[in-house]
Amino acid sequence: xxxxxxxxxxxxxxxxxxxxxxxxxxxxxxxxxxxxxxxxxxxxxxxxxxxxxxxxxxxxxxxxxxxxxxxxxxxxxxxxxxxxxxxxxxxxxxxxxxxxxxxxxxxxxxxxxxxxxxxxxxxxxxxxxxxxxxxxxxxxxxxxxxxxxxxxxxxxxxxxxxxxxxxxxxxxxxxxxxxxxxxxxxxxxxxxxxxxxxxxxxxxxxxxxxxxxxxxxxxxxxxxxxxxxxxxxxxxxxxxxxxxxxxxx
Amino acid sequence: xxxxxxxxxxxxxxxxxxxxxxxxxxxxxxxxxxxxxxxxxxxxxxxxxxxxxxxxxxxxxxxxxxxxxxxxxxxxxxxxxxxxxxxxxxxxxxxxxxxxxxxxxxxxxxxxxxxxxxxxxxxxxxxxxxxxxxxxxxxxxxxxxxxxxxxxxxxxxxxxxxxxxxxxxxxxxxxxxxxxxxxxxxxxxxxxxxxxxxxxxxxxxxxxxxxxxxxxxxxxxxxxxxxxxxxxxxxxxxxxxxxxxxxxxxxxxxxxxxxxxxxxxxxxxxxxxxxxxxxxxxxxxxxxxxxxxxxxxxxxxxxx
Numbered sequence: 355x356x357x358x359x360x361x362x363x364x365x366x367x368x369x370x371x372x373x374x375x376x377x378x379x380x381x382x383x384x385x386x387x388x389x390x391x392x393x394x395x396x397x398x399x400x401x402x403x404x405x406x407x408x409x410x411x412x413x414x415x416x417x418x419x420x421x422x423x424x425x426x427x428x429x430x431x432x433x434x435x436x437x438x439x440x441x442x443x444x445x446x447x448x449x450x451x452x453x454x455x456x457x458x459x460x461x462x463x464x465x466x467x468x469x470x471x472x473x474x475x476x477x478x479x480x481x482x483x484x485x486x487x488x489x490x491x492x493x494x495x496x497x498x499x500x501x502x503x504x505x506x507x508x509x510x511x512x513x514x515x516x517x518x519x520x521x522x523x524x525x526x527x528x529x530x531x532x533x534x535x536x537x538x539x540x541x542x543x544x545x546x547x548x549x550x551x552x553x554x555x556x557x558x559x560x561x562x563x564x565x566x567x568x569x570x571x572x573x574x575x576x577x578x579x580x581x582x583x584x585x586x587x588x589x590x591x592x593x594x595x596x597x598x599x600x601x602x603x
Numbered sequence: 604x605x606x607x608x609x610x611x612x613x614x615x616x617x618x619x620x621x622x623x624x625x626x627x628x629x630x631x632x633x634x635x636x637x638x639x640x641x642x643x644x645x646x647x648x649x650x651x652x653x654x655x656x657x658x659x660x661x662x663x664x665x666x667x668x669x670x671x672x673x674x675x676x677x678x679x680x681x682x683x684x685x686x687x688x689x690x691x692x693x694x695x696x697x698x699x700x701x702x703x704x705x706x707x708x709x710x711x712x713x714x715x716x717x718x719x720x721x722x723x724x725x726x727x728x729x730x731x732x733x734x735x736x737x738x739x740x741x742x743x744x745x746x747x748x749x750x751x752x753x754x755x756x757x758x759x760x761x762x763x764x765x766x767x768x769x770x771x772x773x774x775x776x777x778x779x780x781x782x783x784x785x786x787x788x789x790x791x792x793x794x795x796x797x798x799x800x801x802x803x804x805x806x807x808x809x810x811x812x813x814x815x816x817x818x819x820x821x822x823x824x825x826x827x828x829x830x831x832x833x834x835x836x837x838x839x840x841x842x843x844x845x846x847x848x849x850x851x852x853x854x855x856x857x858x859x860x861x862x863x864x865x866x867x868x869x870x871x872x873x874x875x876x877x878x879x880x881x882x883x884x885x886x887x888x889x890x891x892x893x894x895x896x897x898x899x900x901x902x903x904x905x906x907x
Contacts (some may be wrong), residue, residue: 381761382669382670382762383669389761389762451882452882453880453882453883454773454878454883455878455883458690461838468777470759470764470766472676472759472761477766477768479775479777484743484772484774484775484881485772486768486773486774486775488875488876500877502880503878503880503883504773504878508769520813567695581781583779583784585777585779585786585796586777587786587790587792588743588792588793588794589846590743591882592740592741592742592743592795592882593740593742593793593816596740
């Protein structure tokens with residue numbers, strides 16, 4: 355996994371970042387202030403790649419900016435697995451049984467995310483099943499043991515950009531509704547930049563030599579909830595799942 | 604590498620599972636007795652079984668956050684007697700719940716002032732608590748239960764908010780302190796809607812909009828959507844926070860009642876809360892029978 359870090363770094367360098375002219379306000383300890391309630395406005399949660407609509411899944415364009423064809427560079431075996439996953443998605447999608455979505459999927463679900471910053475960590479709280487990401491900013495490394503549904507995220511600032519390195523991912527999460535997937539070798543580097551008072555430019559490079567032939571990158575915008583008194587409500591998925599199972603009986 | 608330790612237990616995400624239903628019940632496990640003894644907790648801490656309560660010891664004067672709030676940030680463990688099992692005094696053992704003290708300070712008898720019908724309902728629920736207890740279903744706790752949540756929590760105070768990040772079920776509770784009103788009364792949530800304000804050195808949190816699906820404890824002490832809770836949270840020094848909450852619900856109580864407890868700062872402030880993947884590892888539904896929403900056949904071993 356670590357062997358690919360250099361590849362990822364060089365890759366990120368050639369991917370043009372969004373315009374950097376905007377300078378975010380600062381938190382009391384001097385970090386660029388990304389705090390607020392944000393949400394993607396796209397169909398990445400349905401399918402990261404270009405896709406036409408099917409029942410309950412609207413059409414959308416690929417959010418993959420590298421490779422340029424907008425497709426996930428699967429190994430042949432993994433490509434086959436993804437097709438199986440798509441076919442079985444009604445049962446096999448881990449979100450259908452209310453599991454923690456994993457990274458990066460939690461970032462572009464159709465649910466708001468509240469970002470909170472402290473000197474030690476950046477918190478990303480999703481409304482979906484109260485999923486929490488803590489990005490530790492204190493220079494610590496990933497733990498040697500234990501895999502997590504939401505992975506283990508450690509970050510640092512590069513100018514205006516929050517750079518988050520996520521490893522220790524359980525292999526059981528999917529990347530979207532269409533069965534795009536990964537293994538426990540998944541390594542993610544995210545670049546999150548406030549490029550406008552109301553916009554975060556979100557970029558994530560995914561590497562997983564067991565599943566992909568090369569690292570690849572998604573990019574999208576997250577929009578600030580500007581309505582007065584914006585707040586996260588709740589989506590207690592497992593409770594609703596129990597209710598619906600009872601109703602079916 | 605930094606130590607990765609949970610507040611009380613090292614719970615690896617996927618295996619956290621059945622702990623929720625079974626570990627907290629004294630008498631349910633064979634090894635429960637005496638397990639928590641000698642850990643330096645307050646009197647009665649042994650009743651917590653595996654739960655840790657930070658010892659009470661004096662700290663430094665309370666500091667201020669950059670925006671001027673009294674600073675409560677850090678990791679805290681609750682001291683509320685055995686309220687986590689039953690919020691009211693429960694001198695008599697019940698199935699799955701040992702005798703102990705609750706956290707009710709008013710009325711003086713330490714009991715919830717139920718109206719007769721509500722008392723009957725709570726009694727009925729108590730007989731089914733092993734199946735129906737909301738946390739056994741990985742539900743988020745309501746308020747004030749969240750304040751004496753098992754495994755403790757981290758408090759974070761970014762400008763305009765106080766956040767409680769609990770290890771249990773990786774839940775969070777965000778309390779805005781910017782003076783906003785409650786959300787519409789048409790919306791009901793497990794965690795309700797909380798708005799806070801600082802009254803001198805005391806954080807006052809007003810919570811409405813709860814959905815009536817949560818309990819105060821494991822003992823069937825239920826709630827309704829009419830519940831209104833006012834919490835007063837007062838940092839005393841850097842190691843101790845006084846907590847009290849007045850609970851009102853005229854649909855089921857004859858009078859408002861009050862709980863009180865303390866939060867103790869965890870000695871290890873460099874910890875990182877572990878992922879508590881409740882739903883993902885939950886085996887409870889396998890054991891519950893179909894009649895109560897589980898997956899086991901009605902003639903399963905836990906059939907009532």
